[in-house]
Amino acid sequence: MPAQIIDGNALSRQIRAEVAQRAAALTARGTRPGLAVVLVGEDPASQVYVRNKVKACEESGLHSVLERYPATLSEAELLERIDALNLDPAIHGILVQMPLPRHINPHRVIEAISTRKDVDGYSTLSAGELMTQLPGFRPCTPYGCMKLIESTGFDLRGKHAVVIGRSNTVGKPMALLLLQANATVTVCHSATPDLGLHTRQADVVVAAAGRRDMLTADMVKPGALVIDVGINRNDAGKLCGDVDFAGVSQVAGWITPVPGGVGPMTIAMLLVNTVEAAERAAR
Numbered sequence: 001m002p003a004q005i006i007d008g009n010a011l012s013r014q015i016r017a018e019v020a021q022r023a024a025a026l027t028a029r030g031t032r033p034g035l036a037v038v039l040v041g042e043d044p045a046s047q048v049y050v051r052n053k054v055k056a057c058e059e060s061g062l063h064s065v066l067e068r069y070p071a072t073l074s075e076a077e078l079l080e081r082i083d084a085l086n087l088d089p090a091i092h093g094i095l096v097q098m099p100l101p102r103h104i105n106p107h108r109v110i111e112a113i114s115t116r117k118d119v120d121g122y123s124t125l126s127a128g129e130l131m132t133q134l135p136g137f138r139p140c141t142p143y144g145c146m147k148l149i150e151s152t153g154f155d156l157r158g159k160h161a162v163v164i165g166r167s168n169t170v171g172k173p174m175a176l177l178l179l180q181a182n183a184t185v186t187v188c189h190s191a192t193p194d195l196g197l198h199t200r201q202a203d204v205v206v207a208a209a210g211r212r213d214m215l216t217a218d219m220v221k222p223g224a225l226v227i228d229v230g231i232n233r234n235d236a237g238k239l240c241g242d243v244d245f246a247g248v249s250q251v252a253g254w255i256t257p258v259p260g261g262v263g264p265m266t267i268a269m270l271l272v273n274t275v276e277a278a279e280r281a282a283r
């Protein structure tokens with residue numbers, strides 16, 4: 001039987017509606033949740049991403065500010081802007097769109113964002129909070145993947161989960177979140193010699209390598225839950241993930257499509273983190 005499709009568009013709409021309710025309740029009490037999105041330079045993909053984030057804020061009743069700067073902005077000037085946003089009571093979340101121009105050190109910038117406003121969850125403090133299971137902001141993409149898994153009713157306890165990819169923003173936090181949900185976790189990466197050896201034993205596979213068709217049907221255990229984080233283009237220029245959807249969907253139990261899977265959830269979880277930041281500030 002073909003896999004059940006996990007619909008990220010539908011789930012993200014539901015989550016955004018909940019965010020809108022929380023935002024309206026906070027606004028009625030005098031605190032309208034606010035997100036500042038900072039874009040430095042002219043990267044075309046980044047321009048689309050920031051526009052989508054700002055639009056999503058507006059649709060859920062959040063206040064949003066888009067600050068755009070030329071690629072010539074100095075690191076010191078950017079850090080000054082972040083300091084000002086850290087102190088701005090109308091702003092509860094700060095997101096600096098990556099990548100930054102080469103002359104700006106992204107780590108210094110991320111660390112400059114107040115932990116209370118780090119809604120991307122990229123700072124070392126937020127990473128430490130995740131590692132030690134303290135409350136804090138979880139990186140939006142893996143957080144969204146967890147919500148997709150939860151939406152199926154799949155119980156992760158005692159299951160074997162394989163994460164493909166070990167980036168600080170997706171693979172590693174994903175592995176930690178799965179671990180916290182009591183899965184037994186294997187992390188595979190570019191130096192893993194036989195990927196299929198691991199994925200064939202997995203009840204859950206999260207593919208986050210950025211390599212199209214990397215996960216094929218013969219690498220998936222029948223009935224497994226497959227989350228496809230990858231964003232790639234096929235030969236026809238169409239968006240596709242890391243998973244050979246046509247083949248794997250004949251073997252897996254559940255699967256996320258690309259587009260319409262993880263992508264919309266990443267934005268939804270950014271809104272969740274921002275409204276959460278505002279609720280904490282209003283306490």
Ligand code: NAD
Pocket residue numbers: 141164165166167168169170171188189190191192195208209210211214229230231232262263264266
């Ligand atoms: P990255 O380039 O930082 O990391 C890729 C990881 O994949 C690395 O850890 C590397 O070791 C591993 N890898 C590469 N080739 C491999 C192989 N052949 N076998 C096993 N592992 C391999 O990328 P990232 O930022 O973690 O993003 C991963 C993918 O997810 C990209 O396609 C990116 O565009 C996408 N992404 C999507 C969303 C979304 O919202 N849908 C958000 C973030 C990232």
